[in-house]
Amino acid sequence: xxxxxxxxxxxxxxxxxxxxxxxxxxxxxxxxxxxxxxxxxxxxxxxxxxxxxxxxxxxxxxxxxxxxxxxxxxxxxxxxxxxxxxxxxxxxxxxxxxxxxxxxxxxxxxxxxxxxxxxxxxxxxxxxxxxxxxxxxxxxxxxxxxxxxxxxxxxxxxxxxxxxxxxxxxxxxxxxxxxxxxxxxxxxxxxxxxxxxxxxxxxxxxxxxxxxxxxxxxxxxxxxxxxxxxxxxxxxxxxxxx
Amino acid sequence: xxxxxxxxxxxxxxxxxxxxxxxxxxxxxxxxxxxxxxxxxxxxxxxxxxxxxxxxxxxxxxxxxxxxxxxxxxxxxxxxxxxxxxxxxxxxxxxxxxxxxxxxxxxxxxxxxxxxxxxxxxxxxxxxxxxxxxxxxxxxxxxxxxxxxxxxxxxxxxxxxxxxxxxxxxxxxxxxxxxxxxxxxxxxxxxxxxxxxxxxxxxxxxxxxxxxxxxxxxxxxxxxxxxxxxxxxxxxxxxxxxx
Numbered sequence: 001x002x003x004x005x006x007x008x009x010x011x012x013x014x015x016x017x018x019x020x021x022x023x024x025x026x027x028x029x030x031x032x033x034x035x036x037x038x039x040x041x042x043x044x045x046x047x048x049x050x051x052x053x054x055x056x057x058x059x060x061x062x063x064x065x066x067x068x069x070x071x072x073x074x075x076x077x078x079x080x081x082x083x084x085x086x087x088x089x090x091x092x093x094x095x096x097x098x099x100x101x102x103x104x105x106x107x108x109x110x111x112x113x114x115x116x117x118x119x120x121x122x123x124x125x126x127x128x129x130x131x132x133x134x135x136x137x138x139x140x141x142x143x144x145x146x147x148x149x150x151x152x153x154x155x156x157x158x159x160x161x162x163x164x165x166x167x168x169x170x171x172x173x174x175x176x177x178x179x180x181x182x183x184x185x186x187x188x189x190x191x192x193x194x195x196x197x198x199x200x201x202x203x204x205x206x207x208x209x210x211x212x213x214x215x216x217x218x219x220x221x222x223x224x225x226x227x228x229x230x231x232x233x234x235x236x237x238x239x240x241x242x
Numbered sequence: 243x244x245x246x247x248x249x250x251x252x253x254x255x256x257x258x259x260x261x262x263x264x265x266x267x268x269x270x271x272x273x274x275x276x277x278x279x280x281x282x283x284x285x286x287x288x289x290x291x292x293x294x295x296x297x298x299x300x301x302x303x304x305x306x307x308x309x310x311x312x313x314x315x316x317x318x319x320x321x322x323x324x325x326x327x328x329x330x331x332x333x334x335x336x337x338x339x340x341x342x343x344x345x346x347x348x349x350x351x352x353x354x355x356x357x358x359x360x361x362x363x364x365x366x367x368x369x370x371x372x373x374x375x376x377x378x379x380x381x382x383x384x385x386x387x388x389x390x391x392x393x394x395x396x397x398x399x400x401x402x403x404x405x406x407x408x409x410x411x412x413x414x415x416x417x418x419x420x421x422x423x424x425x426x427x428x429x430x431x432x433x434x435x436x437x438x439x440x441x442x443x444x445x446x447x448x449x450x451x452x453x454x455x456x457x458x459x460x461x462x463x464x465x466x467x468x469x470x471x472x473x474x475x476x477x478x479x480x481x482x483x484x485x
Contacts, residue, residue: 040313058315058343069382111269113286113295118382120343148269151313153284153295156270193270193293230268233297237266237312 007181009166016166018175025161025173025221030141030232032149040150042232044142047175048132050084053142054125055150061121072117076105078139080128100136101126107140107189107199113153122152133179137162137187140199145229149236155191157229158198159222162187163214170210172217186214192226195219264301267294273307282308298408316342316407316437318385322376325402325435326387328368333360338374338387341404341437346385352377354389371397373433373441400431400443403453407438409460420459423472427479428452447480 010016020026026047035041038054045051061067066075078100082089108124124146126139137160144158164174165184174182184204188197206214267273273285273292281287284296285307294300298311318324318340329345330337334357338346350357355365366372373395377388389395405413414421414434425432428451430444442452455475462468 039315060344117343120383148297149313151296151298151311151315154269155286155288155293155295157268191270193272194288230271233268234266237297 007177009178009181010169016171016175017177020173022169023172023217023220025224026175028225028228030145030228032145032232032236038146038150040146040148040152042142042145042149044138044145046134046138046141047173048130049128049135049138050130051135051138051142052127052129053139053146054127055143055146055152056123056125057150058117058120058122058152061119066121067119070118071114072112072120072122074105074108074112074114074122074124076101076108076124076126076143078104078126078128078136080131080135084128084131084135100139103199103201104136104140104143107158108143108147110198111144111154111156111158111191112147113155116153122147133174133176134160134162134187136160137189140189141225141229145232148229148233156193156196157191157226158189159192159225159229160187160189161218161221161225163217163221165204165206165210165214170206170213170217172214172221184210184214186211186218188215188218190219190222192222264299266298267300267309268297269295273300273309278305280304280306282306284309284311311408314407316340318342318344318346318376318379318437320376320379322436323433324374324376324387324437325397325433325439325441326372326374326437328366328370328372331363331367333362336362336366338372340376340385340387341435341439342385344383344385346374346376346387348372348374348387348389352386352388352390354394366396371402371441373397373435397441397443400441401449401453403440403442403456405434405438405440405456405460410434410436410438413440413456413459420472423476424452424455424459427476428455429480445480451475451479 029045031043034043035054040055043052058072066073078097080089082091124143128135140160163172163186164182166178166182184206186202189199271294273294276287276290276292285292286295292307294309296309296311298309301308301310324340326338326340328336329339334350336348338348340346374387374389375391378386428444428448430442430448430452433441442449462471
């Protein structure tokens with residue numbers, strides 16, 4: 001949300017700079033089971049974003065102080081590769097990756113049936129190989145598919161999507177320019193089958209009407225992404241019972 | 243605000259009423275209405291609808307709807323015969339890697355030898371493989387193993403092959419028929435641990451063939467062509483008595 005007012009983000013014909021309509025999502029592809037060493041894995045490309053998620057466990061939680069006697073803990077590590085953006089990112093944890101790891105873990109905890117695995121840990125590694133705005137949403141979507149691929153019991157597949165505001169107009173799925181120079185960003189984690197929201201963040205300001213429209217866009221996109229997620233999982237095991 | 247996507251759930255509902263039909267479901271997908279049905283593993287009830295919680299195949303048996311997961315971690319149950327690996331040794335017990343989320347504990351009192359306090363290392367060290375049975379699992383997932391019982395012992399030779407948990411039944415076959423065929427053809431000893439570890443002990447050729455057969459059973463055990471594929475593989479089995 002750079003807020004530079006002089007950057008034109010909508011064309012005169014009402015379309016966005018990359019030619020998308022206001023409620024049009026960037027192309028999304030998902031592949032499940034991309035990492036043979038992991039218990040479950042997935043790769044999501046969302047526009048120019050590339051996110052890979054790997055799930056390990058459930059395993060015994062170490063150190064023991066992090067164990068919960070009545071449930072599993074979900075340990076998420078979100079990381080952007082140094083080469084994921086045009087400016088090299090310094091490798092390792094930073095404030096932003098810590099925050100995203102935390103909110104992602106909390107979102108996943110609300111869908112995973114953690115009470116099935118007391119005292120254990122489920123490790124989720126999210127690596128962003130290429131970034132173009134919306135990496136936390138791509139990461140959450142990848143993590144959900146990887147968890148399902150690992151056979152972790154869940155209430156639903158959580159879908160990460162975002163809408164925002166540019167030039168006083170609500171748009172779906174911000175790209176890099178819109179994210180940098182737009183007025184608001186509203187990433188959410190949606191449970192498509194129940195319509196519940198597992199996580200929601202808002203950067204910038206939206207009026208109640210704008211918020212409602214942004215959420216409408218988000219739910220529409222979530223339904224589309226959910227179908228791609230289901231298709232990816234089915235494709236991995238197509239050709240009979242495995 | 244009442245937003246709900248639920249497209250997949252609604253679409254799949256009608257299919258769910260077909261009963262025994264086997265179909266692939268993903269977490270959150272509606273299997274069918276709860277009405278009159280019991281809910282088995284891999285599924286939960288939500289608003290009068292049975293929802294899958296795992297990626298797997300739906301199954302209806304004895305009016306119970308369940309999901310057979312495609313992948314799952316080994317969850318130990320009392321009485322399971324398992325192949326365990328020593329992970330840690332203490333003065334009076336061993337911690338065993340049982341290929342599950344939790345380590346199993348083998349106290350010296352349940353070892354097959356008379357073990358003096360402090361002498362556990364003399365009997366088994368880290369990395370040793372044993373055939374053990376799950377004695378007890380409590381609600382906190384503390385797993386106690388025993389090696390007291392017929393056939394339970396340290397495995398000093400042979401090789402271990404890991405198999406996904408959901409393929410164990412397929413490998414075993416009806417009344418152990420499949421595994422017996424593999425034993426005969428490979429002229430090897432084969433023991434299937436419930437924890438997804440298969441112990442194979444034979445000569446190099448037999449072991450290699452058994453590995454191949456285990457892989458085939460995993461890949462095609464559910465297909466109608468399996469019998470023909472296994473018979474074809476048996477033609478290449480090492481001949482008994484060849485050394």
